[in-house]
Amino acid sequence: DGGITQSPKYLFRKEGQNVTLSCEQNLNHDAMYWYRQDPGQGLRLIYYSQIVNDFQKGDIAEGYSVSREKKESFPLTVTSAQKNPTAFYLCASRPGGGSYNEQFFGPGTRLTVL
Amino acid sequence: AQSVSQHNHHVILSEAASLELGCNYSYGGTVNLFWYVQYPGQHLQLLLKYFSGDPLVKGIKGFEAEFIKSKFSFNLRKPSVQWSDTAEYFCAVRTGGFKTIFGAGTRLFVKA
Numbered sequence: 001d002g003g004i005t006q007s008p009k010y011l012f013r014k015e016g017q018n019v020t021l022s023c024e025q026n027l028n029h030d031a032m033y034w035y036r037q038d039p040g041q042g043l044r045l046i047y048y049s050q051i052v053n054d055f056q057k058g059d060i061a062e063g064y065s066v067s068r069e070k071k072e073s074f075p076l077t078v079t080s081a082q083k084n085p086t087a088f089y090l091c092a093s094r095p096g097g098g099s100y101n102e103q104f105f106g107p108g109t110r111l112t113v114l
Numbered sequence: 115a116q117s118v119s120q121h122n123h124h125v126i127l128s129e130a131a132s133l134e135l136g137c138n139y140s141y142g143g144t145v146n147l148f149w150y151v152q153y154p155g156q157h158l159q160l161l162l163k164y165f166s167g168d169p170l171v172k173g174i175k176g177f178e179a180e181f182i183k184s185k186f187s188f189n190l191r192k193p194s195v196q197w198s199d200t201a202e203y204f205c206a207v208r209t210g211g212f213k214t215i216f217g218a219g220t221r222l223f224v225k226a
Contacts, residue, residue, distance in 0.1 A: 031212050040123060042204060043158075043216040050212050058213070090158065094212075102148055103214060105158040 003027065004106035006091050011111045013085075021076045021109045023091035030096025032074035033103065036060060037088040046089075049074055050096065078111065085113045116141045118207050120217035127195050128225045135190040135220050137205030147188040148206040148214070149179055158204070164188065175199070197226045 004025045013019045025032065031050050035043040045058030049068040063082025068074055074093075078085045088110050092103040121136035139145065149161040162173025169181040179190045188205060205217040 033212075033214075035216075040218055042118075042120075042218040043206075045213060045215075048212055092158075102160045102163055105150075107157050 004091055004093055004104060006089075006106040006109050008109060009107065011109055013111070013113050015113055016080045018077055018079050019085075019111065021078065021089055021091075021111070023074045023076065023106060025072055025074075025091075025093045025104075025106075027093055027095075027104065028071070029093035029104070030071070031094045032068065033092040033094070034058075034064070034066065034074070034076045035090045035092065037090055037108070043090060046076065085111060087111060116207070116209055116215055118205055118215050118217040120203075120205050120220050122220050123218065124221050124223070126223045126225065129197055130194045131224075133190070133192040133195045133199070133222070135203055135205075135222070137188045137190065137217060139186050139188070139205075139207045139215075141186075141207065141209045143209060146208040147179075147181060148208070149173065149177070149188075149190050150204045150206060150216075151201050152204070152219075153201045161190070161203070195222075195224050197224050200224045 007022045033048045034046040037043050044060050046064050047066040049055035052071050055068050065077045090108045091106040094103045095101050117140045119138045147164040150158050151161045152158045162171050164171045164181045172178045177192050181188050203220045206214050208214045
């Protein structure tokens, strides 16, 4: 089965702790994305990566970090500098090489910071 | 700054009613347009997309959308909704490159 997996589904952390969210895809897609979904605000882009070893900040990158060491993996770290980290986090991927394609989304991780 | 505006945050309809969800974007150049749907407990998935050609596009489950360039709009329609259409709907716009901008979403509840 081809797709995007995110783990864990639910994550609880204490305030001040860094936490890493996993995103893996076996679709052989070049581009990967991290979004944050909050009620009434839609999806906001945190980071995106067009190819391995390259990534760019999105609209709300402060307090987050990413890496793209492998094509299939794009982990997101929520650092203690993120002021309001409790949210639903979505990972997505898209084939590269042109704009005539859409994003595919994972099931999401709901992070709650206590 | 580029933005996407969805007119209704919550819509409640009875089964068999017609649906139209509004979406407007702010960008004067070439755009790729999308509607995604998120059913309760499921992944966000593509409903339909427009890249070029016929401005009336048809998607899955009887949905369609019309791109009106002069109005910067891409409204989603369905002639007769079903209870199973209860979901959150997101309009999205890609203006070039790798970034896609999403609207705030519209939660649709269909009464059986």
